[in-house]
Amino acid sequence: MKKVNFLSTLFFVSFAFTKINAQAPAPKSAGYEGPNKLNTWALTITPALTQFYGDLRQHDFKLGPEERITGGLGLALHKQISPIFGASLNFWTGNLNGSKQRIYNAHFETKGFLQTSLNAHANLKPILFGYDKLKRWKWDVYAGYGYMWFNSRVYRLGTNKATELIRTNTNRSSKTAGEWERDGSSYTREIVIPIGSAIHFEASPRIDIGIDFTLNHVNTEKLDVTYGGGGGEQYARQDIWTFKKGDSKQDKWGSFGLSVTYKIGKGAVMAKKDSKGNWVHDPAKGRYHLRYTNPLALIPPPYNPTLNDADSIAKANMPKPVDPRLFTDSDGDGVADLFDKEPSTPANSIVSGGGVAMDLDKYVKDIIARNLPKEECEAMFGNIEFDTDKAIVKDPSQQILRQVVDLLNLRPNCRAIIVGHTDARASDNYNIQLSKRRVEAAKRFLIRNGLQDPSRITVEYYGELRPLADNKSVEGMSRNRRVEVRILPMSDLRSTYPAGFRTGKKKDQEPGKPARERRQR
The missing domain is CATH 3.30.1330.60 (OmpA-like domain)
Incomplete structure (x- = not known):
């Protein structure tokens, strides 16, 4: 538990630091606070394959006895804070299962788990390659903090689910800090720390496509209702389901999927190349998205005239000589x-x-x-x-x-x-x-x-x-x-001199001229 508290504290400090940087006076690289508006919100849906990592798992790339391919669906709302940093609110649902003959001779499954987390993102592409190279690509790494709700059941192998050994939140299993009732089933709640990476490609002004891999660290060994270190015998000891801390690491689950992102905002456009191969941004055409745009690219470079230019401008604007x-x-x-x-x-x-x-x-x-x-x-x-x-x-x-x-x-x-x-x-x-x-x-x-x-x-x-x-x-x-x-x-009562000469008013003292009178005349 101390480890979880440390990771939670570290995440929130990092996220707060990111928010403070976003709200601090904008440096040159954060010119999006200027007159050129950019879109910053996006919605991502990710259908993915899911995989459990824990005690009831053969730890290979093959399906174990009575295992099936499982999947999940993720939904994320992104807010891009700067071209590099962002945040997202994530929701997941899906299924997990696993089995292991040695020691346990058991199979588990959890259907319809739910998970939500708040993630902080860092875009490595501009850091490693700059803004103009791989212009349409975005490579995020992220970490977050959240909760997972699940209901797991363990069956003995070869019984075709006829023999249920144990399930979460029963008298035979220790309960967690919280639970949620749905359809008569009790859902266990646990802290989860998602860490992952995603690569996106800007396919159009509105749509990005990409791949996403996430490894979710669950703060428990209860996801498969077992703990490691059961000994060498084929069947588990009598206390195998009591959730004592075993020799193995805590449970995890991963997802690998194809993501589709819809960029929210007004007048979406994306950068295009000119005839010389340079990326061109024209704020007059619409709003670019901060996921792929350096705000400085929207600011036209200052015009620095040469001596010949300055001379031509001066001659063109020189007034005609006065008679x-x-x-x-x-x-x-x-x-x-x-x-x-x-x-x-x-x-x-x-x-x-x-x-x-x-x-x-x-x-x-x-x-x-x-x-x-x-x-x-x-x-x-x-x-x-x-x-x-x-x-x-x-x-x-x-x-x-x-x-x-x-x-x-x-x-x-x-x-x-x-x-x-x-x-x-x-x-x-x-x-x-x-x-x-x-x-x-x-x-x-x-x-x-x-x-x-x-x-x-x-x-x-x-x-x-x-x-x-x-x-x-x-x-x-x-x-x-x-x-x-x-x-x-008598009808002409105007002054004999133009406006600006006021009767009896002294003009401003000239710089450097003493206030005392010069010699009288």
């Missing part, structure tokens, strides 16, 4: 050269949206004469430049602002937007505040010089975020120190 005129304003009128219809207007000129110089007095008179509706209030541009680090409107720019006052007073359907800018010679926050002071100075000038409705003035300030020229030269920085005045219809 440099989009970033230049040669005459400083606020209109990029790409759109400037008059790229050489004098400094401090008031220009239209197309960069054409305009006579503000004549423009105002034309507006009054034509009495244009508010929708036709044409946009005009003018730049007011400032000295370094100053927010004082210079004399040349005051004339422009006076003309703006005249225009707005004569044309109530127009409004003015004053936008402030700086060069880049200070911190972001300082430049924002400086550009704010400049637009406020321009707005105060307009109000003090007679603007009747100050609510039509909108101010925006961007610091150094919108330069007209390069900040590396004196001339460029001078052009960037400016305030733009734009005349727009």
Whole structure:
């Protein structure tokens, strides 16, 4: 009994270890937990020949006296946990018999025994040969733990079953830990340890065929209702049936049969070879079975482009070159050269949206004469430049602002937007505040010089975020120190700059640039 307990403990520890491995974070070889689903269940039926190994057996390949060929039927439900490990719930029923003239002169048989066990499987094929060799083959070894129910009877040889010597579960035979009544017969229950091997071939996406051999170790000598070591006499001693532990080993029975497996699951498919002889897996076609599939085969290899490939991809996706005129304003009128219809207007000129110089007095008179509706209030541009680090409107720019006052007073359907800018010679926050002071100075000038409705003035300030020229030269920085005045219809209340430029907001601090201000300008 100690030996049985040890084997039982060893089996359950091994099975628990297999389950823990299956539930642990999946290594690379267990990619079936990923997006590509695989089928993992299968049902196997195995008709087989059965053979008893014990005291009432001649231990040769011939049938003894009054022996017959016996058979059984096995049914197993398999769960594949990984490509190598699996588990199964097994059921067996069948018949056993045996006889021996020497010592016993007896024959036994048990009809309709029942057995169930839980088995752990290991697939040796990928371990020994890899996944791609013998692709359609599976070689399992397995061991398990379960129970066997049987009802055995012993007859004396030559009596044609007229003389029954003993049967299990009677007053003349010691009883086991448990019994089961069926049709008035008492079934003995014993622990059984099945150990075996099976070879399967994947015949189709749904069907496997194979051969299976199992040797079942029964924890008793009661299967043939005898124990070994009866002495040399022809007939047994008086206590031969009392189930004392004899000299022989415990009883066993084996099965050898042809198995047919049905693979359960949705959209079953199996791997096929391409023209080069390589096995191809396409998860889009259906689900492969984990019994024959390495999950890594379902993951396409990463694409590693060569230098030539990378160069071709870069060239194909390279944007068209940007016209440099989009970033230049040669005459400083606020209109990029790409759109400037008059790229050489004098400094401090008031220009239209197309960069054409305009006579503000004549423009105002034309507006009054034509009495244009508010929708036709044409946009005009003018730049007011400032000295370094100053927010004082210079004399040349005051004339422009006076003309703006005249225009707005004569044309109530127009409004003015004053936008402030700086060069880049200070911190972001300082430049924002400086550009704010400049637009406020321009707005105060307009109000003090007679603007009747100050609510039509909108101010925006961007610091150094919108330069007209390069900040590396004196001339460029001078052009960037400016305030733009734009005349727009009252109906157009949108900002003069694209989304993303927020009034008065400093941009993110650049990495490595100290927070303290640079030299003021």
